[in-house]
Amino acid sequence: MIPSTELRLKTMMRALTESIIPALDAKDSLVQEQAGLLLGHINALIQQNGLERQIDHQEATALTDLARELLASAEGGDNTVAAAQKLTAVLAEGSFEDISKAVERLLSMDDASPAFKDAAWKPVLEYSRNAAARGQQWFKPMGF
Amino acid sequence: MTKLNNCSGLDMEPAIAQMLAEAKLLRQQPPYKISTLADVGESLKRFLAGASLDQPKIEGLKRMGGGASKEQFVFDLVEGNKPPQRCVLRMDPLESAVVTSREREAAILDIMQGVVPVPKPLWSDNDGRQLGRPALITDFIGGVTKPSKSTSNISGFGTAFDKATRDALGVPFIKHLAAMHSVDWRSKNLSCFQAPTADPQQAARWQLNWWTTAWQNDATEGYPLMGLAERWMRDNLPAANSEDLVFVHSDYRTGNYLYDEASCEITAILDWELIHIGDFHEDLAWAAIKSWSTVENNVLLASSLMTVDELCQRYSSATGRTVDMKTLYFYQVLGLYKCVSICLATSVNAARHAHNHQDILLSWLAAAGYAFLADLCALLENGSAAK
Numbered sequence: 001m002i003p004s005t006e007l008r009l010k011t012m013m014r015a016l017t018e019s020i021i022p023a024l025d026a027k028d029s030l031v032q033e034q035a036g037l038l039l040g041h042i043n044a045l046i047q048q049n050g051l052e053r054q055i056d057h058q059e060a061t062a063l064t065d066l067a068r069e070l071l072a073s074a075e076g077g078d079n080t081v082a083a084a085q086k087l088t089a090v091l092a093e094g095s096f097e098d099i100s101k102a103v104e105r106l107l108s109m110d111d112a113s114p115a116f117k118d119a120a121w122k123p124v125l126e127y128s129r130n131a132a133a134r135g136q137q138w139f140k141p142m143g144f
Numbered sequence: 145m146t147k148l149n150n151c152s153g154l155d156m157e158p159a160i161a162q163m164l165a166e167a168k169l170l171r172q173q174p175p176y177k178i179s180t181l182a183d184v185g186e187s188l189k190r191f192l193a194g195a196s197l198d199q200p201k202i203e204g205l206k207r208m209g210g211g212a213s214k215e216q217f218v219f220d221l222v223e224g225n226k227p228p229q230r231c232v233l234r235m236d237p238l239e240s241a242v243v244t245s246r247e248r249e250a251a252i253l254d255i256m257q258g259v260v261p262v263p264k265p266l267w268s269d270n271d272g273r274q275l276g277r278p279a280l281i282t283d284f285i286g287g288v289t290k291p292s293k294s295t296s297n298i299s300g301f302g303t304a305f306d307k308a309t310r311d312a313l314g315v316p317f318i319k320h321l322a323a324m325h326s327v328d329w330r331s332k333n334l335s336c337f338q339a340p341t342a343d344p345q346q347a348a349r350w351q352l353n354w355w356t357t358a359w360q361n362d363a364t365e366g367y368p369l370m371g372l373a374e375r376w377m378r379d380n381l382p383a384a385n386s387e388d389l390v391f392v393h394s395d396y397r398t399g400n401y402l403y404d405e406a407s408c409e410i411t412a413i414l415d416w417e418l419i420h421i422g423d424f425h426e427d428l429a430w431a432a433i434k435s436w437s438t439v440e441n442n443v444l445l446a447s448s449l450m451t452v453d454e455l456c457q458r459y460s461s462a463t464g465r466t467v468d469m470k471t472l473y474f475y476q477v478l479g480l481y482k483c484v485s486i487c488l489a490t491s492v493n494a495a496r497h498a499h500n501h502q503d504i505l506l507s508w509l510a511a512a513g514y515a516f517l518a519d520l521c522a523l524l525e526n527g528s529a530a531k
Contacts, residue, residue, distance in 0.1 A: 066368060110378045131369075139514060142508060
């Protein structure tokens with residue numbers, strides 16, 4: 001579409017830089033800091049423009065793959081069994097948020113069997129290494 | 145103050161459980177209205193008029209920069225013929241990056257007077273009845289948190305020092321940490337603090353339950369790594385002897401002290417809001433978190449000042465305590481868990497509800513959560529506190 005999102009964001013930056021920020025009180029540190037952050041956010045949005053759905057899709061696929069792998073070996077006491085049942089249910093028809101919370105809950109149970117604790121360790125760390133790297137790459141324009 | 149039950153049923157410091165429960169009740173509030181300077185000035189005038197001062201006047205009131213957590217103002221208090229006193233007002237927005245108590249902050253600043261350089265607490269409004277929100281007024285201490293020519297990101301992230309500055313600042317950094325840990329909390333009248341003395345693992349359990357509760361209250365998405373880390377910590381709670389229990393600053397690091405650039409003397413230790421009684425290892429582990437450290441020749445310099453080995457050795461020499469590397473590792477895992485919780489849960493939650501004066505800063509800070517997740521993942525994979 002014309003004007004593109006990128007063009008609109010760039011014009012916002014120019015308005016901020018050339019008209020709005022110079023008109024702000026230079027001694028008002030909160031206002032100056034917030035204007036700087038606004039510029040930073042817009043700059044990051046320009047670099048991320050159009051890619052958010054792709055990233056979300058990668059996240060969802062990786063999470064559901066991990067969930068299925070964990071369910072294949074999940075065993076332990078009552079809490080672990082209940083958490084595994086909940087994860088099975090949300091995998092069928094839950095949102096990304098529901099599935100992510102159910103996976104986290106299953107992994108947090110301290111009555112998991114030693115075998116499940118062992119089996120879960122490597123795939124969770126591998127998933128997390130990739131997920132954190134994706135997040136860091138996504139937010140690289142913000143300097144973290 | 146309404147007394148709330150610890151609904152979670154978890155073993156947690158009662159004052160913290162109460163604070164977290166009260167914070168949840170704030171969720172239903174409408175967006176936080178940022179006060180104008182004129183409003184703050186009027187509230188301050190009314191507040192100080194009731195503080196037995198001689199015709200107090202407030203001059204030069206302005207906002208201070210920074211502060212992802214509290215609204216901060218500086219002003220000169222003029223009273224009678226006395227010279228003006230420069231003061232700092234720290235005020236809670238509705239929600240922020242962390243849930244803390246001004247009462248505890250005022251109490252610890254009072255206790256630490258003459259022990260380590262800290263601002264002097266002058267007045268506090270613990271429940272916000274007089275100033276609109278819970279607030280603390282202290283005196284003002286000058287100094288910088290990073291080299292004045294530095295261009296590092298927010299909150300001390302990535303601050304680097306040259307070797308001479310590092311060597312010079314490392315001395316008071318250890319000296320003050322040892323001094324604050326030497327304060328005998330048992331001899332103080334501490335109605336707003338409770339000590340984890342029921343069993344040797346209670347200090348670690350209280351911290352774990354504090355931060356898992358904060359995470360679960362505020363997170364909008366789950367993270368498998370947070371579940372794995374929680375379970376690992378529950379399986380590996382370290383024991384602490386009674387003599388290991390100290391006042392833990394809980395945010396002792398580069399970025400949270402002021403220093404004089406010419407003399408490299410630390411002029412004030414800041415941000416005491418997470419203070420609690422706990423295991424001394426917690427402060428050592430926190431000081432060594434990568435985000436406020438630097439890496440030189442592949443070696444991490446804790447708080448950009450010294451290696452982790454040096455930090456532990458110099459702390460041991462100063463205090464006579466033995467640093468247990470397994471315990472240090474536990475608190476490194478907990479420290480990163482806290483960082484993820486602050487960035488990806490509580491900050492995001494406050495920004496979503498428009499409950500902070502710096503929502504835009506909190507949504508910026510949230511992005512740091514992935515760096516902490518990456519560090520937490522690497523720490524659990526490596527399995528050693530020294531790495």
